[in-house]
Amino acid sequence: MMKCMTATKERAAATPADTPRAARRRKRADVRQELVLQAARSAFFELGMEKASLREIARRAGYTPGALYSYFPSKEHLYGALLGESLERLNAQVAQALITESGHGAHLRAAASAFFEFYHANPRDLDLGFYLFQGMAPRGLTPELNTRLNLRLRDALLPCHAALQGLGMDDATATREVTALFAHIVGLLVLRHTGRIRMFGPSSRELFALYLAQLLERAHARDEDHPAGVVHGA
Amino acid sequence: MMKCMTATKERAAATPADTPRAARRRKRADVRQELVLQAARSAFFELGMEKASLREIARRAGYTPGALYSYFPSKEHLYGALLGESLERLNAQVAQALITESGHGAHLRAAASAFFEFYHANPRDLDLGFYLFQGMAPRGLTPELNTRLNLRLRDALLPCHAALQGLGMDDATATREVTALFAHIVGLLVLRHTGRIRMFGPSSRELFALYLAQLLERAHARDEDHPAGVVHGA
Amino acid sequence: MMKCMTATKERAAATPADTPRAARRRKRADVRQELVLQAARSAFFELGMEKASLREIARRAGYTPGALYSYFPSKEHLYGALLGESLERLNAQVAQALITESGHGAHLRAAASAFFEFYHANPRDLDLGFYLFQGMAPRGLTPELNTRLNLRLRDALLPCHAALQGLGMDDATATREVTALFAHIVGLLVLRHTGRIRMFGPSSRELFALYLAQLLERAHARDEDHPAGVVHGA
Amino acid sequence: MMKCMTATKERAAATPADTPRAARRRKRADVRQELVLQAARSAFFELGMEKASLREIARRAGYTPGALYSYFPSKEHLYGALLGESLERLNAQVAQALITESGHGAHLRAAASAFFEFYHANPRDLDLGFYLFQGMAPRGLTPELNTRLNLRLRDALLPCHAALQGLGMDDATATREVTALFAHIVGLLVLRHTGRIRMFGPSSRELFALYLAQLLERAHARDEDHPAGVVHGA
DNA sequence: CATGAATGAGAGTTCATTCAT
DNA sequence: GATGAATGAACTCTCATTCAT
Numbered sequence: 022m023m024k025c026m027t028a029t030k031e032r033a034a035a036t037p038a039d040t041p042r043a044a045r046r047r048k049r050a051d052v053r054q055e056l057v058l059q060a061a062r063s064a065f066f067e068l069g070m071e072k073a074s075l076r077e078i079a080r081r082a083g084y085t086p087g088a089l090y091s092y093f094p095s096k097e098h099l100y101g102a103l104l105g106e107s108l109e110r111l112n113a114q115v116a117q118a119l120i121t122e123s124g125h126g127a128h129l130r131a132a133a134s135a136f137f138e139f140y141h142a143n144p145r146d147l148d149l150g151f152y153l154f155q156g157m158a159p160r161g162l163t164p165e166l167n168t169r170l171n172l173r174l175r176d177a178l179l180p181c182h183a184a185l186q187g188l189g190m191d192d193a194t195a196t197r198e199v200t201a202l203f204a205h206i207v208g209l210l211v212l213r214h215t216g217r218i219r220m221f222g223p224s225s226r227e228l229f230a231l232y233l234a235q236l237l238e239r240a241h242a243r244d245e246d247h248p249a250g251v252v253h254g255a
Numbered sequence: 256m257m258k259c260m261t262a263t264k265e266r267a268a269a270t271p272a273d274t275p276r277a278a279r280r281r282k283r284a285d286v287r288q289e290l291v292l293q294a295a296r297s298a299f300f301e302l303g304m305e306k307a308s309l310r311e312i313a314r315r316a317g318y319t320p321g322a323l324y325s326y327f328p329s330k331e332h333l334y335g336a337l338l339g340e341s342l343e344r345l346n347a348q349v350a351q352a353l354i355t356e357s358g359h360g361a362h363l364r365a366a367a368s369a370f371f372e373f374y375h376a377n378p379r380d381l382d383l384g385f386y387l388f389q390g391m392a393p394r395g396l397t398p399e400l401n402t403r404l405n406l407r408l409r410d411a412l413l414p415c416h417a418a419l420q421g422l423g424m425d426d427a428t429a430t431r432e433v434t435a436l437f438a439h440i441v442g443l444l445v446l447r448h449t450g451r452i453r454m455f456g457p458s459s460r461e462l463f464a465l466y467l468a469q470l471l472e473r474a475h476a477r478d479e480d481h482p483a484g485v486v487h488g489a
Numbered sequence: 490m491m492k493c494m495t496a497t498k499e500r501a502a503a504t505p506a507d508t509p510r511a512a513r514r515r516k517r518a519d520v521r522q523e524l525v526l527q528a529a530r531s532a533f534f535e536l537g538m539e540k541a542s543l544r545e546i547a548r549r550a551g552y553t554p555g556a557l558y559s560y561f562p563s564k565e566h567l568y569g570a571l572l573g574e575s576l577e578r579l580n581a582q583v584a585q586a587l588i589t590e591s592g593h594g595a596h597l598r599a600a601a602s603a604f605f606e607f608y609h610a611n612p613r614d615l616d617l618g619f620y621l622f623q624g625m626a627p628r629g630l631t632p633e634l635n636t637r638l639n640l641r642l643r644d645a646l647l648p649c650h651a652a653l654q655g656l657g658m659d660d661a662t663a664t665r666e667v668t669a670l671f672a673h674i675v676g677l678l679v680l681r682h683t684g685r686i687r688m689f690g691p692s693s694r695e696l697f698a699l700y701l702a703q704l705l706e707r708a709h710a711r712d713e714d715h716p717a718g719v720v721h722g723a
Numbered sequence: 724m725m726k727c728m729t730a731t732k733e734r735a736a737a738t739p740a741d742t743p744r745a746a747r748r749r750k751r752a753d754v755r756q757e758l759v760l761q762a763a764r765s766a767f768f769e770l771g772m773e774k775a776s777l778r779e780i781a782r783r784a785g786y787t788p789g790a791l792y793s794y795f796p797s798k799e800h801l802y803g804a805l806l807g808e809s810l811e812r813l814n815a816q817v818a819q820a821l822i823t824e825s826g827h828g829a830h831l832r833a834a835a836s837a838f839f840e841f842y843h844a845n846p847r848d849l850d851l852g853f854y855l856f857q858g859m860a861p862r863g864l865t866p867e868l869n870t871r872l873n874l875r876l877r878d879a880l881l882p883c884h885a886a887l888q889g890l891g892m893d894d895a896t897a898t899r900e901v902t903a904l905f906a907h908i909v910g911l912l913v914l915r916h917t918g919r920i921r922m923f924g925p926s927s928r929e930l931f932a933l934y935l936a937q938l939l940e941r942a943h944a945r946d947e948d949h950p951a952g953v954v955h956g957a
Numbered sequence: 958c959a960t961g962a963a964t965g966a967g968a969g970t971t972c973a974t975t976c977a978t
Numbered sequence: 979g980a981t982g983a984a985t986g987a988a989c990t991c992t993c994a995t996t997c998a999t
Contacts, residue, residue, distance in 0.1 A: 046961080046999085053962085075990060087992075088963050096990070151449055200446075201439070201462050208442025212434075215385060216405075228435050235469070284979085309973060321975075322980050330973065514978090514982080521983085543969060555971075556984050564969065619917055668914075669930050673903070676910025680902075683853060684873075696903050703937070752958090777994060789996075790959050798994065 054092045057082045061103055066145040070152055075099075100152060101162050101170070107146045108173040114139045115177050125187030126237060132180035133236075137206050137229050144214045147207075150174070178203060188240040198236060205232050288326045291316045295337055300379045304386055309333075334386060335400050341380045342407040348373045349411050359421030360471060366414035367470075371440050371463050378448050381441075384408075412437055422474040432470060439466050522560045525550045529571055534613040543567075568617070569630050569638070575614045576641040582607045583645050593655030594705060600648035601704075605674050605697050612682045615675070618642070646671060656708040666704060673700050756794045759784045763805055768847045777801075802851070803868050809848045810875040816841045817879050827889030828939060834882035835904060835938075839931050842912050849912055852876075880905055890942040900938060907934050 060082035064073040075096055079086045093099040118135035122128055140147045162170075178199050185195035206229065213225040294316035298307040309330055313320045327333040352369035356362055374381045412433050419429035440463065447459040528550035532541040543564055547554045561567040586603035590596055608615045630638075646667050653663035674697065681693040762784035766775040777798055781788040795801040820837035824830055842849045880901050887897035908931065915927040 042999090050961080074988075076988080084962095085964055085966095086990080087965080090991075091962055151445070197462065197465070201443075201466065204442030204446050204459075204462065205435070205439050206442065207445055208438030208440065209435075211385070211441055211445060212438050225438075228431065228438065231431070232435065235473075239469075287979090308971080310971085319981055320973080321982080324974075325979055510978090518982080542967075544967080552983095553985055553987095554969080555986080558970075559983055619913070665930065665933070669907070669911075669934065672910030672914050672927075672930065673907050674910065675913055676906030676908065677903075679853070679909055679913060680906050693906075696899065696906065699899070700903065703941075707937075755958090776992075778992085787960055788994080789961080792995075793958060 057084070057089060057092050057099075058102060058106060061099055062106075062145075065100075065103065065149070070148065097162055098166075100149070101166050104149050104152075104170055105166075105173070107143075107149050108170060108177065111136070111139050111146070111177045112173060115180060119180055125184045126241075129181055129184035129188070129237065129240070130233060132178075132184060133202060133206075133233055134229075136177060136181070137210075137226075140206070140210050141213075141226065144210065147210055147214065185240055190240060198239070202232070202236060205229070284326075291318070291323055291326050291333075292336060292340060295333055296340075299334075299337065299383070304382065332400075334383070335404070338383045338386075338404055339400075339407070341377075341383050342404060342411065345370070345373050345380070345411045346407065349414060353414055359418045360475070363415055363418035363422070363471065363474070364467060366412075366418060367436060367440075367467055368463075370411060370415070370437075371444075371460075374440070374444050375447075375460065378444070381444055381448065419474055424474060432473070436466070436470060439463070525552070525557060525560050525567075526570060526574060529567055530574075530613075533568075533571065533617070538616065565630055566634075569634050572617050572638055573634075573641070575611075575617050576638060576645065579604070579607050579614070579645045580641060583648060587648055593652045594709075597649055597652035597656070597705065597708070598701060600646075600652065601670060601674075601701055602697075604645060604649075605678075605694075608674070608678050609681075609694065612678065615678055615682065653708055658708060666707070670700070670704060673697075752794075759786070759791055759794050759801075760804060760808060763801055764808075767805065767851070772850065800868075803872070806851045806872055807868075807875070809845075809851050810872060810879065813838070813841050813848070813879045814875065817882060821882055827886045828943075831883055831886035831890070831939065831942070832935060834880075834886065835908075835935055836931075838879060838883075838905075839908050839912075839928075842908070843915075843928065846912070846916050849909075849916065887942055892942060900941070904934070904938060907931075 057078070061073070061078045064078045064081055068077065075086050075089060078099070079089050082089070089099065093102060115132050115135045118131040119128060122131040181202060182195050182199045185198055186192065190198065209225040209228055291312070295307070295312045298312045298315050302311065309320050309323060312333070313323050316323070323333070327336060349366050349369045352365040353362060356365045415436060416429050416433045419432055420426065424432065443459040443462055525546070529541070529546045532546045532549055536545065543554050543557060546567070547557055550557070557567070561570060583600050583603045586599040587596060590599045649670060650663050650667045653666055654660065658666065677693040677696055759780070763775070763780045766780045766783050769775075770779065777788045777791060780801070781791050784791070791801070795804065817834050817837045820833040821830060824833045883904060884897050884901045887900055888894065892900065911927040911930055
């Protein structure tokens, strides 16, 4: 994942499957790439996007600027990898939250909360997600990467969608609700991060809880009205 | 009403009686400052944040870069003024929407819709609002200016707050709902902005209408059930 | 000539014709641009094209690299100006050589020799002319500038063309002969500059004289065969 | 032939008897060096000098950049080898042209035309010859290599020289004429290369034919008038 | 022999800002 | 008030080359 492209010769037939030598090498490469990624993350998180230059990232990773190009073909790609990694953590956190819960309602609550809490705890990860769209339009990344990232983001919301369907919503309605939930979370977090919410008093977490309760209410109401053979509460 | 945030070194105080000469001069200065502001807006809107350099702004205003420092002490202040002006337009649009409506429900609908539509139609104005917080921490602006801008933003939401109170909500509940409404709008628009919403299907406008309907429902329900305006479900 | 583009305001109506102030300014600007040009030339002549970086040129001119962009919008343009100036000197030298001569034959000899001697004495100027075509295709310069430079080069050869016509050649023949003359000169000089000619013995100047003599012979031969009312020898 | 100019550290000397093993190894090395050379040529021809970086060449050869240093001790040497190979092809083409012709005049015509056509068809080969002299001073190459390359170039012109002598010219005159011919060809091709010839109309091939005809005329004239081969007109 | 990683220098260019005039 | 020139730092990225493995 994110491994970089080199001129792979066909001559490689000499190495049958996966020489321990090659494996060690690759491992070390991965470690170092991870190191660069961490340096990038720390720079990005501490200095913000504008000040997190390649030079700064290289400095933190203990490299010269040019060395980074062994790992990432451009700054955009580095950020792409950063975002990718962030989305992996998000998905992991959501998945983790689900394993101890059972029942659609509990699933919804757990998944949505995990999502919210992830960005609440790591505001810079939210930045990351929006970085590549400064102003308006996606830029820099290859369309494929962009698509992949979008899909991983959607993955993180899938449990909510599934839970809502489990609670009796049809697909279209569930999609609408998930999108609205996502928007609500993003809005709350953006407001909080930008300090714009302080003026109002209520905390973002409170407001999230409130919205979640309303959503559950809506789901259950619908559940009662149209109790079509749903594996309810299982 | 946005003029005095610049480096005009107490020009007024120096001339005690405010000679017509001085008045004319100040007026001309204001006109030119406005010109610069328009140039900045056009640059920012067309090119986005990164490409809207001082040079470009100056070019569009018909000045050399150095000349802008007669009007704004730094690029940040220029953006501050731009944001201030944007918030004035927002307030004007909200106010405009109210004059033809009567009744709290209609007011809420009108004010919230005006708010939504303002940023829906002018996504760059939303950018502007978030620009100064890149990396999530307010930067550059003086605290006073920051406060002033926050207040103007709150002003634009006051009609919604008032309408909700008119519909029977107590102040705390209304504040909570307004904040949530604001967050929802921002979330929807950010998602739309960044293209992240496309993958879900429903349009931001639809989702806004839905949210607004739910809010009105909540307000009316509360109106009937608890004419004293008690928080429930939290 | 080569003066750079700025955002000229229409406000300039205040200056009636050419304020001494403005004139002084422009003069100073010209002087400094000339200084940059000289620095570029010296860098180019001493270090060759590849090593004559903007930094080096700036250093020699006593500037920081960015300062050069006040005078030339890009490195290519700087080289364009350098080439332009070189061609002016070439034309001047050719023109100078003509004023003391009379008669078509003498004109041809003088003009061609001046051309040859210019590049013989200043080999780097020949480089300059070929720089922008590394490999093969003109690059960098705007087509207009390229055309202008081509025209100035042709100007330097016009006296030869005129002399050949004066000696009785029709236009097509004269063009052919001038092109061949030009090619011969360029070939001789390139061989000399690249050290490739040393191995043969004869000096480039000798060979040029030989070619010139042959050309004059051809012209006179033609003159005798077709003595159509030519102002011969005037 | 051309192999030994690289960093192959006296491989041969180390193995006294030249084991079949060593022979095979050297052969393989030669093959791969040829492969690198072909990659370099293709890169150079397609991309030009500036873009044909070691990286690019290595990529085309299926190697990593560092690997090339097994075959060539520096980029300059690689270009030297490239030029060497180019001169071999030139010589081959000239030799090929001669085998079907008989008579000194035919030989001159054939050899000169082959020379001209070689570079006319492969302008990049001409570039190659001049590359190492950017800025007019030979650089990079060792003097011995430089001498070797010069000799090979002269070899390609020897048939012309011989033919001219066959036509009655003395050695000095023939040398002069060959040098002039060479210069003329180079000049025509450079002008064509750089687009400078377009402005005049006549094609380089026409002009070459013309020059060749004149040369033949001179040779024959001399042949008849002064069977002893005296310089005239100089 | 070949790799992958790294260096260190340097490329051209852009930027917000300053300041004498 | 405005200019034109200049700064100095920064930018991303590319290069030929080296070297442990």
